Amino acid sequence: MTALPDTMRAVRFEEWGDRSVLHVAEVPVPEVAPGRVLVKVRAAGINPGESAIRQGVVDGHDPEKLPSGQGTDLAGTVAAIGLDVDGFEEGDEVLGWSWERSSHAEYVSVPAGQLVPKPRLMTWEAAGGLDVVATTAAAAVRAVDPRAGETVVVSGAAGGVGGFVTQLLTNEGVDVIAIASEGNHEWLASKGARPVAYGDGLEARIRELATNGIDALIDTFGPEYVHLGITLGVPTDRIETVIAFEAAAEVGAKASGSADTADPEILSALANMVADGSIELPIAATHPLEQVQDAYAELEQHHTRGKIVLVP
Structure with a gap:
């Protein structure tokens, strides 16, 4: 030793x-x-x-x-x-x-x-x-149970968790409307997402992109996006937040996190995705x-x- x-x-x-x-x-x-x-x-x-x-x-x-x-x-x-x-x-x-x-x-x-x-x-x-970003992202994606071809809105889409969420979704053929600052739009587009700037008029910009409706919303930033999901007509059982727990309880949304996917097999699989370049x-x-x-x-x-x- x-x-x-x-x-x-x-x-x-x-x-x-x-x-x-x-x-x-x-x-x-x-x-x-x-x-x-x-x-x-x-x-x-x-x-x-x-x-x-x-x-x-x-x-x-x-x-x-x-x-x-x-x-x-x-x-x-x-x-x-x-x-x-x-x-x-x-x-x-x-x-x-x-x-x-x-x-x-x-x-x-x-x-x-x-x-x-x-x-x-x-x-x-x-x-x-x-660990925290990957397992939190995996839990968030699992919570809304997305299917290929569906449209999912992601807030904070270029952050640690949000970026991982976005790539997990686009890799499975999900249409991601990615809310982020304009400086991150090129990177998000390179991952197969459709970026949209946050701020005044966000709801209208999302509706303009979501011509086939919105199936789910994953929030990685704050309570205003949980409430945005309600405004956009997303069913509460398909709204997930990793941070706005009070807002989730208020509207009946989900609030999964890394504790729900704290498993070595899950972490190993996510690590291999990063290692082989599937996720950046x-x-x-x-x-x-x-x-x-x-x-x-x-x-x-x-x-x-x-x-x-x-x-x-």
């Missing part, structure tokens, strides 16, 4: 708040517990949900939840293996997820069932930013751990195409 350091750098926060509470601390390297794998992290994506957690939205500002680490997505090499773990060896390249808010660090310990082999042709940045996962930026506040400042502008990734 390769000797491990006693300590590592990891993102932490000791109080609820905006991104200014984030900092990098020197903390103990996790122990290699039975059933778990210790991964030396090469890349770890950041996600909007982590901003909500850090602001106390998820935990209700519970002081018992502090101090806290951060991060779900991860990719790296196996550094050590706990008892009762099969299928992994030291040095294996893997990707996966942590439910313990811990991947924004030099090392992370996760249950072996939350890791899959990293495809050889996949970049570290794409592997490290994959753009990397908008990479930052070292020490620039974690800058990374979230960029994310919170809501104009990122693809993923922002921390590189320890």
Whole structure:
């Protein structure tokens, strides 16, 4: 077994708040517990949900939840293996997820069932930013059960989740009306979608494109698009949001997410789609751990195409 350091750098926060509470601390390297794998992290994506957690939205500002680490997505090499773990060896390249808010660090310990082999042709940045966007997108698509030839509206269609949703749909022959800023229209069109600009007059622009009606709507941005689905006459059981949970409850829409598709077989299949070029996962930026506040400042502008990734 390769000797491990006693300590590592990891993102932490000791109080609820905006991104200014984030900092990098020197903390103990996790122990290699039975059933778990210790991964030396090469890349770890950041996600909007982590901003909500850090602001106390998820935990209700519970002081018992502090101090806290951060991060779900991860990719790296196996550094050590706990008892009762099969299928992994030291040095294996893997990707996966942590439910313990811990991947924004030099090392992370996760249950072996939350890791899959990293495809050889996949970049570290794409592997490290994959899990949340890919599994959330898969859950959203499954929720509306699209069929080839149907028309589906996607909001935030060039973002991390939205871009993945758009490509999952177009790859299956679904007509996607993709809501995004004009700077992303060329990219969306290259993926087979029909882009439309957000803002005043959006409903009319969508209706002009949707000459055969609208079968479903997937929202990756906010509650206004859930309500837009109602206005457009989409049945509530075919409106899905990955973010606007209160609006979904209000109108009876669906609100599936990554927890619904947290399965190593699903993640492995999605990873292979990225590795073979069937789906592009753009990397908008990479930052070292020490620039974690800058990374979230960029994310919170809501104009990122693809993923922002921390590189320890």
